[in-house]
Amino acid sequence: MSERIYALPELSLRSLAVWRRHFLVWRKLAVPSILGNLADPLIMLFGLGYGLGAVLGNLGGTSYFAFLAAGFLGSSTMYAASFEALFSAFSRMHVQKTWEAIVNAPMTLDDVLAGEWLWAASKALAAGLCMLAVVAVVGYAAWPHALAAIPVLALVGLAFGALGLAVNALATGYDFFSYYMTLLLTPMMLLSGVFFPVEHLPALVRAIAQALPLYHGVELVRPLLGGGWPAGALLHLAVLAAYAAGAFYLATVLTRRRLLR
Amino acid sequence: MSPLEVRGLRKRYGELEVVCGVDLEIAAGECFGLLGPNGAGKTTTLKLCLGLIDPDAGEIRLLGNEVPARARQARARVGVVPQFDSLDPDFSVAENLVVYGRYFGLKDREIEPRIPLLLAFAGLAGRAGAKIQTLSGGMKRRLTLARALVNDPQLLFMDEPTTGLDPQARHLIWERLRQLTLEGRTLLLTTHFMEEAERLCARVAIMDHGRIIVQGSPRELIARHIESQVVEVHGPGIEAWSARAASLALRTERAGETIFCYASDVEPVLATLRGQAELVYLHRPANLEDVFLKLTGRDLRD
Numbered sequence: 001m002s003e004r005i006y007a008l009p010e011l012s013l014r015s016l017a018v019w020r021r022h023f024l025v026w027r028k029l030a031v032p033s034i035l036g037n038l039a040d041p042l043i044m045l046f047g048l049g050y051g052l053g054a055v056l057g058n059l060g061g062t063s064y065f066a067f068l069a070a071g072f073l074g075s076s077t078m079y080a081a082s083f084e085a086l087f088s089a090f091s092r093m094h095v096q097k098t099w100e101a102i103v104n105a106p107m108t109l110d111d112v113l114a115g116e117w118l119w120a121a122s123k124a125l126a127a128g129l130c131m132l133a134v135v136a137v138v139g140y141a142a143w144p145h146a147l148a149a150i151p152v153l154a155l156v157g158l159a160f161g162a163l164g165l166a167v168n169a170l171a172t173g174y175d176f177f178s179y180y181m182t183l184l185l186t187p188m189m190l191l192s193g194v195f196f197p198v199e200h201l202p203a204l205v206r207a208i209a210q211a212l213p214l215y216h217g218v219e220l221v222r223p224l225l226g227g228g229w230p231a232g233a234l235l236h237l238a239v240l241a242a243y244a245a246g247a248f249y250l251a252t253v254l255t256r257r258r259l260l261r
Numbered sequence: 262m263s264p265l266e267v268r269g270l271r272k273r274y275g276e277l278e279v280v281c282g283v284d285l286e287i288a289a290g291e292c293f294g295l296l297g298p299n300g301a302g303k304t305t306t307l308k309l310c311l312g313l314i315d316p317d318a319g320e321i322r323l324l325g326n327e328v329p330a331r332a333r334q335a336r337a338r339v340g341v342v343p344q345f346d347s348l349d350p351d352f353s354v355a356e357n358l359v360v361y362g363r364y365f366g367l368k369d370r371e372i373e374p375r376i377p378l379l380l381a382f383a384g385l386a387g388r389a390g391a392k393i394q395t396l397s398g399g400m401k402r403r404l405t406l407a408r409a410l411v412n413d414p415q416l417l418f419m420d421e422p423t424t425g426l427d428p429q430a431r432h433l434i435w436e437r438l439r440q441l442t443l444e445g446r447t448l449l450l451t452t453h454f455m456e457e458a459e460r461l462c463a464r465v466a467i468m469d470h471g472r473i474i475v476q477g478s479p480r481e482l483i484a485r486h487i488e489s490q491v492v493e494v495h496g497p498g499i500e501a502w503s504a505r506a507a508s509l510a511l512r513t514e515r516a517g518e519t520i521f522c523y524a525s526d527v528e529p530v531l532a533t534l535r536g537q538a539e540l541v542y543l544h545r546p547a548n549l550e551d552v553f554l555k556l557t558g559r560d561l562r563d
Binding site for chain 1 (some may be wrong): 274311313314315329333334336337341343345346347348349350351352356360361363364365366408412
């Protein structure tokens with residue numbers, strides 16, 4: 001019993017059927033979905049980027065718009081993954097009973113979770129790519145370095161998709177997610193160098209920021225958009241990967257505890 | 262070989278043991294009914310048999326596979342109609358079938374030719390493109406049944422397949438379930454409609470408080486556990502009459518203001534009623550519901 005709860009996730013290609021289900025639903029609503037995902041970060045980017053940018057001038061040798069663009073690329077990917085793994089996954093798990101229907105077929109809960117995870121990351125990557133396209137069009141993505149930001153965005157999506165699924169496993173209702181969003185994601189966005197450089201923060205706050213996944217995503221994406229290679233890239237990638245793998249294991253254990261008993 | 266064999270199955274939630282030593286053996290090709298009041302452990306038993314939750318003790322063999330160890334392989338040849346609607350509201354009728362078939366590893370080109378047959382079986386011919394929201398409760402239930410057949414299963418699990426349906430819809434489902442047994446499939450259903458169990462099931466097991474109290478064919482159970490005739494009486498003056506009835510019938514039971522008299526010969530009871538215009542009565546043969554109420558009691562379960 002308990003061995004099965006704590007066993008490592010058993011990954012199977014069957015989980016792609018779950019991914020395909022979500023993709024088919026999304027295809028029906030793709031345009032409003034993309035616009036909805038993009039509108040908020042783009043309005044913020046252009047508003048703050050040009051507005052604050054005019055006051056702040058240059059920031060560490062780049063324009064504030066370029067600085068903010070890289071930050072928002074990370075944070076909008078984070079939010080897209082989180083929304084999918086929280087609200088959408090919860091309605092499939094709890095409200096629509098989609099998960100229940102799936103596990104009645106020769107599918108396991110691990111398959112369902114892996115499908116959800118890949119899907120959340122895919123949607124996040126799609127949101128990140130759209131954002132990257134806009135940033136490139138306005139001339140703030142240096143090629144070909146910016147292409148290397150794409151796998152980073154995928155990794156950010158995997159990390160936050162997994163974290164979201166872990167929170168989802170504990171959720172009692174949709175309201176539960178506002179705690180996670182307000183108390184964790186919003187402060188994380190402020191601390192991770194999205195709006196302002198982290199170097200000016202006190203050492204303790206900086207240390208906290210460095211323990212958070214979004215910080216590492218932004219640290220990777222920003223130099224890539226500017227046409228350089230990030231310093232300490234391996235460490236940043238390792239932290240993101242550790243968050244993704246660790247949180248997915250946690251999500252698996254918590255979901256099994258919730259549903260397999 | 263029995264499609265489903267269960268020995269000594271147990272499942273505990275905290276202090277409460279919801280399945281306490283269940284043994285079941287279902288014969289190939291039969292329709293077997295698992296009956297019991299709410300909270301008797303029926304749904305938990307089904308979920309254990311499907312390997313969706315882990316038992317605390319006991320053995321389960323589902324289509325020759327040890328469950329939960331080989332539950333995935335076993336479920337490949339099982340169809341499930343769950344208690345609550347879990348159709349995909351974002352998909353059309355046909356898309357629901359295609360997407361569900363993919364969970365069995367079926368290719369779209371294997372599923373697509375089967376869709377018209379499945380829809381015809383479910384009385385949904387011509388509705389392939391309909392949205393789920395436009396279907397009635399009965400249609401959704403039939404589509405759920407069609408979905409459970411997408412993998413051409415040997416064994417079907419159905420958790421309260423007709424709960425919430427109107428009589429027309431229920432009769433159509435019954436007719437379809439009979440057809441499935443004629444095709445040689447094995448059916449395991451839970452229900453608390455005794456009439457449904459009596460009509461459909463070759464054998465039933467009555468379950469209460471996590472245990473199977475009795476098993477057998479509906480007719481056997483009625484013959485073994487209850488007198489063949491029932492008279493239900495209510496109305497003003499029931500108090501005065503009840504004292505007399507006790508000596509006339511083999512057994513009487515009281516539920517609120519109604520008295521149930523059980524006997525193999527109820528003529529003496531009926532004779533005393535003919536003179537009493539204010540008493541309302543109903544004379545009928547005993548049925549599975551009488552057995553059920555006798556064995557599980559008349560107390561509310563919720």
